[in-house]
Amino acid sequence: MFQINENYLKLPGSYLFSTIGKKVKEYANAHKDKEIIRLGIGDVTLPLAPVVIQALHSAVDEMGKAETFKGYAPELGYEFLRQAIVDHDYKKRGAAIEIDEVFISDGAKSDSGNIGDIFGLENKVAVCDPVYPVYIDSNAMSGRTGNYVEAAGKWDKVIYMPCTAETNFAPELPKETPDMIYLCFPNNPTGSTITKPELQKWVDYALKVGAVIIYDAAYEAYISEDNVPHTIYECKGAEACAIELRSFSKNAGFTGTRLGFTVVPKALTCNGVSLNSLWARRHGTKFNGAPYIIQKAGAAVYTEEGQKQTKEQVAYYMNNAKIIYNGLKAAGYSVSGGVNAPYIWLRTPGKMTSWEFFDFLLEKANVVGTPGSGFGPSGEGYFRLTAFGSYENTKKAMERIQSI
Ligand code: PLP
Numbered sequence: 001m002f003q004i005n006e007n008y009l010k011l012p013g014s015y016l017f018s019t020i021g022k023k024v025k026e027y028a029n030a031h032k033d034k035e036i037i038r039l040g041i042g043d044v045t046l047p048l049a050p051v052v053i054q055a056l057h058s059a060v061d062e063m064g065k066a067e068t069f070k071g072y073a074p075e076l077g078y079e080f081l082r083q084a085i086v087d088h089d090y091k092k093r094g095a096a097i098e099i100d101e102v103f104i105s106d107g108a109k110s111d112s113g114n115i116g117d118i119f120g121l122e123n124k125v126a127v128c129d130p131v132y133p134v135y136i137d138s139n140a141m142s143g144r145t146g147n148y149v150e151a152a153g154k155w156d157k158v159i160y161m162p163c164t165a166e167t168n169f170a171p172e173l174p175k176e177t178p179d180m181i182y183l184c185f186p187n188n189p190t191g192s193t194i195t196k197p198e199l200q201k202w203v204d205y206a207l208k209v210g211a212v213i214i215y216d217a218a219y220e221a222y223i224s225e226d227n228v229p230h231t232i233y234e235c236k237g238a239e240a241c242a243i244e245l246r247s248f249s250k251n252a253g254f255t256g257t258r259l260g261f262t263v264v265p266k267a268l269t270c271n272g273v274s275l276n277s278l279w280a281r282r283h284g285t286k287f288n289g290a291p292y293i294i295q296k297a298g299a300a301v302y303t304e305e306g307q308k309q310t311k312e313q314v315a316y317y318m319n320n321a322k323i324i325y326n327g328l329k330a331a332g333y334s335v336s337g338g339v340n341a342p343y344i345w346l347r348t349p350g351k352m353t354s355w356e357f358f359d360f361l362l363e364k365a366n367v368v369g370t371p372g373s374g375f376g377p378s379g380e381g382y383f384r385l386t387a388f389g390s391y392e393n394t395k396k397a398m399e400r401i402q403s404i
Helices: 016-030 050-061 079-095 108-118 133-141 196-209 276-285 292-301 303-330 354-365 393-404
Strands: 102-105 125-129 158-161 178-186 212-216 240-247 260-263 335-337 343-347 382-386
Touching: 016 354, 050 292, 050 303, 079 102, 079 108, 079 292, 102 108, 102 276, 108 133, 108 212, 108 240, 108 260, 108 276, 125 133, 133 303, 158 393, 178 335, 196 212, 303 335, 303 343, 354 382, 354 393
Parallel strands: 125 158, 125 178, 178 212, 212 240
Antiparallel strands: 102 260, 240 260, 335 343, 343 382
């Protein structure tokens, strides 16, 4: 008889967003007169930029004519998009990434979940705590995380690197040596980031201990401060120890359109084996390419007009972030994030747990956020609000919170 991958049975239920949905629904049904404002979502709300829509329309027209119709896309992605990525995201930043080191995909979630395919199961994984759950769950599915210890809210083979107020929401170099290190800056959920010298320390450490860094830069477009690196390849030696994941979801609103890419430098090797070749093999075998029309839309983001229009969208969200940050501060909360990221991370008042504060905020202000404990044990006592709502709702939510 066939067997299943029993690692899936070890996964704890992912109750976070379903529990939030259930609680909000119950509250809304019992209080039909209340207008609930949702600042818990990590999804964008502004429509796609006009230049992206134009590119989509014209690519659709191409698909309707025999002379310009496109079938399967090239395995690594169309050159017009990979070249735009290399020029804008890397060359401009002094990073010597080449076109055959860029792999176009349908988003950073898939890539962050799939990248584990090219690594051995004995590798020891280190993650930030709190963390974007995909890094842990995908490693658990492949059997790299050991067993889940309910009481601790942790997997027994994973190295957790707490990111709390005490560590300035950045991880410290772990005591136990990891083989695979997941870093995400600007960070979801804390909204924190690290400076270039701080990231350089991680690169130096990875090179010293022989670890690989999987660097998720999905929120790169939100960086506003000069000393924050836009890519890990701004750090010396990173091409020999790091893979970078990027997404069009948050910089250009492609959450429903789906486009991302992964950079695997040719200099990244393990015992003489090129990870670039391994990922090319994996990509070519299990993925048949992002759609032509979407890659055309992605290329439009890199045009002058595309840059202008998408930067305006990011600025809109970052204005919301500022409203939330200042609004919470004025209300006496201890707040971080929101400067280089669309996430604002706050300490729950008194000794409230993350979930107690969720209920409190829902009842007193009719505002929905995300309990920090849902992202890992070190998120307990924290709460995440996002800047992806409308300006009007964001302002209203802060007025309500201030008047509690
Ligand atoms: N990485 C991080 C840290 C995220 O927060 C998200 C989405 O919320 C993703 C990756 C997923 O990006 P994509 O929409 O490209 O799959």
